[in-house]
Amino acid sequence: MTNPKDLTATSCIKLIKSKEVTATEITNIYLDRSQRVNSQINSLITICTEHALEQAKMIDENLDDHMEKPLLGVPISVKDVISTSNILTTAGSNILSNYIPPYDATVVKKLKDAGAIIISKANCDEFAMGSSNENSFFKCCRNPWDTEKVPGGSSGGSAASVAASQSLLSIGSDTGGSIRQPASLCGVVGLKPTYGAVSRIGLIAFGSSYDQIGPFAKNVEDCELLYNVIKGYDPKDLTSKKQIPDFNFEKSRNLKDLKIAICEDLINENINQNVKSVFDNTVSKISELGATIEKINIPYIGESLPVYYLTAPSEASSNLNRFDGIKYGISDQSGSSSWDTINLTRSNFGDEVKRRILLGTFALSSGYYDDYYDKAQKIRGLIIESFNKVFSNYDIVISPTSPTTAFQIGSLTNDPILMYQNDICTMPANIAGIPAISIPCGMSEGLPVGLQLMGPNFSEPFLLMASKIIEEKLSWNNGVKISI
Amino acid sequence: MSGKEKQFNILHISELAKLNLSSEEENLFGKQISEIISHFSSLQRIDTSTFESKYWEIQDNKIHPVEYLRDDKVQDSFSKEQVFQNAPSKENGFLKIKKILDR
Numbered sequence: 001m002t003n004p005k006d007l008t009a010t011s012c013i014k015l016i017k018s019k020e021v022t023a024t025e026i027t028n029i030y031l032d033r034s035q036r037v038n039s040q041i042n043s044l045i046t047i048c049t050e051h052a053l054e055q056a057k058m059i060d061e062n063l064d065d066h067m068e069k070p071l072l073g074v075p076i077s078v079k080d081v082i083s084t085s086n087i088l089t090t091a092g093s094n095i096l097s098n099y100i101p102p103y104d105a106t107v108v109k110k111l112k113d114a115g116a117i118i119i120s121k122a123n124c125d126e127f128a129m130g131s132s133n134e135n136s137f138f139k140c141c142r143n144p145w146d147t148e149k150v151p152g153g154s155s156g157g158s159a160a161s162v163a164a165s166q167s168l169l170s171i172g173s174d175t176g177g178s179i180r181q182p183a184s185l186c187g188v189v190g191l192k193p194t195y196g197a198v199s200r201i202g203l204i205a206f207g208s209s210y211d212q213i214g215p216f217a218k219n220v221e222d223c224e225l226l227y228n229v230i231k232g233y234d235p236k237d238l239t240s241k242k243q244i245p246d247f248n249f250e251k252s253r254n255l256k257d258l259k260i261a262i263c264e265d266l267i268n269e270n271i272n273q274n275v276k277s278v279f280d281n282t283v284s285k286i287s288e289l290g291a292t293i294e295k296i297n298i299p300y301i302g303e304s305l306p307v308y309y310l311t312a313p314s315e316a317s318s319n320l321n322r323f324d325g326i327k328y329g330i331s332d333q334s335g336s337s338s339w340d341t342i343n344l345t346r347s348n349f350g351d352e353v354k355r356r357i358l359l360g361t362f363a364l365s366s367g368y369y370d371d372y373y374d375k376a377q378k379i380r381g382l383i384i385e386s387f388n389k390v391f392s393n394y395d396i397v398i399s400p401t402s403p404t405t406a407f408q409i410g411s412l413t414n415d416p417i418l419m420y421q422n423d424i425c426t427m428p429a430n431i432a433g434i435p436a437i438s439i440p441c442g443m444s445e446g447l448p449v450g451l452q453l454m455g456p457n458f459s460e461p462f463l464l465m466a467s468k469i470i471e472e473k474l475s476w477n478n479g480v481k482i483s484i
Numbered sequence: 485m486s487g488k489e490k491q492f493n494i495l496h497i498s499e500l501a502k503l504n505l506s507s508e509e510e511n512l513f514g515k516q517i518s519e520i521i522s523h524f525s526s527l528q529r530i531d532t533s534t535f536e537s538k539y540w541e542i543q544d545n546k547i548h549p550v551e552y553l554r555d556d557k558v559q560d561s562f563s564k565e566q567v568f569q570n571a572p573s574k575e576n577g578f579l580k581i582k583k584i585l586d587r
Contacts, residue, residue: 057573235554309520328570331573333582336583339584343503349503355513355516362497375528
């Protein structure tokens with residue numbers, strides 16, 4: 001019997017190709033584990049048993065026709081903000097708790113074409129707003145390393161489902177760190193691609209100039225495999241890049257010629273000392289690989305939090321206007337007019353979503369627009385210029401992914417500003433649109449710590465190569481595994 | 485600018501946002517958002533007078549709308565059933581809503 005904990009996507013594909021197992025057998029193993037573990041960690045909102053077995057059967061019946069598919073028979077979870085045809089898609093919200101999309105997101109189509117088996121829809125913060133998964137209408141997902149702790153957010157269910165081997169891969173979305181931060185807290189790999197590298201069609205919008213869909217995996221090799229499937233131009237998405245430029249780099253497998261910058265501005269008093277010491281240890285291991293590492297300051301990057309929390313909620317306040325109880329989603333028709341329907345239905349948003357709609361509405365409102373929204377957009381431009389200058393001198397910028405390891409459920413829910421600071425290291429990449437990856441780099445008190453690597457636009461192949469070399473060097477968990 | 489952040493008016497903003505808030509929520513969100521806004525006042529100290537362009541004009545991945553326009557061809561679309569499959573209330577192929585006049 002195949003142990004779901006021992007497989008990777010790459011090894012799973014080999015087993016199916018060599019006909020040692022069938023796609024249906026693999027699917028059943030992961031469906032079974034998804035069910036069992038879900039009662040402990042609540043990482044999944046929907047387990048797609050019928051759909052998954054149907055997809056697996058199609059592969060098994062014509063295996064020879066499917067042999068070349070890059071994700072042949074690999075079970076994957078998809079964050080519940082991403083539309084799946086005829087499968088409940090809630091965005092973690094009461095408002096969409098009955099919503100069945102009539103179409104697949106472009107990434108979901110690509111996954112199916114690549115032979116992946118969509119086995120579940122993963123829990124997340126409501127409309128992807130949060131850093132702990134506690135804002136989900138479907139209750140908080142728990143961290144599989146310690147079920148009293150949060151898995152991070154907003155793609156907490158995606159990260160937890162991969163960490164807990166309920167699926168081999170997952171798809172999440174990252175607006176301010178929502179892939180990388182939970183990847184860090186759950187000890188898996190998560191990539192936020194360059195803005196425009198992956199189609200956003202079918203992603204329920206939060207902050208449209210920030211949102212990117214990206215992969216979760218157990219290791220960098222699997223992450224690359226999944227990224228290569230989902231990337232690419234989509235004529236339906238005006239912001240997807242028509243041609244992803246080739247990023248030129250030496251594919252020599254060492255880091256000797258690399259110039260790596262440590263962004264000092266991100267390593268301030270907010271970074272927990274244990275995280276800092278794991279990070280420092282990681283830096284010295286990277287320097288053993290021969291890379292040149294220098295500490296630098298990046299002008300304006302210290303303003304990322306206000307820039308992000310003024311502009312992203314502004315976009316959200318506009319995007320979430322569509323939830324009105326009239327076209328789709330739940331509807332409160334107890335009032336006497338359509339205006340009542342709209343107002344009463346929207347009362348069903350959760351607290352954090354309401355807070356961000358209000359904050360964004362304020363930043364865009366007459367009399368405040370220039371001082372808040374427009375000011376923040378200009379500083380966003382200054383941050384982009386800062387990064388451009390940095391990448392003319394350095395190949396990669398590194399930092400811890402998250403200032404802390406997984407924290408206690410409930411410990412930050414009453415303090416929005418403290419909660420927002422969880423994204424302090426991840427927001428700059430969204431602000432600049434650049435790609436960034438989190439890989440596990442060590443443990444602190446039994447919980448994983450993540451290393452973030454940021455690169456220039458469309459440098460994903462290079463970032464992944466560098467991440468693979470660093471991953472090999474680190475042996476981050478010293479063999480310690482999740483017990484559940 | 486000074487003192488402006490104190491003027492966050494929860495009643496006005498919640499009306500603009502089409503959110504019915506309970507008085508408890510008004511107090512909580514009013515207080516929290518005022519705090520957030522004053523926490524963000526650091527931005528006002530940054531000189532952006534030399535920054536002329538909008539942020540997206542300096543990104544590599546500029547949007548060139550013309551390049552993206554497809555030919556004006558008839559294509560398959562969703563069926564009416566699909567479009568209406570999630571509608572809370574419908575009748576004879578239309579969305580059914582409550583009155584919108586005499587507010």
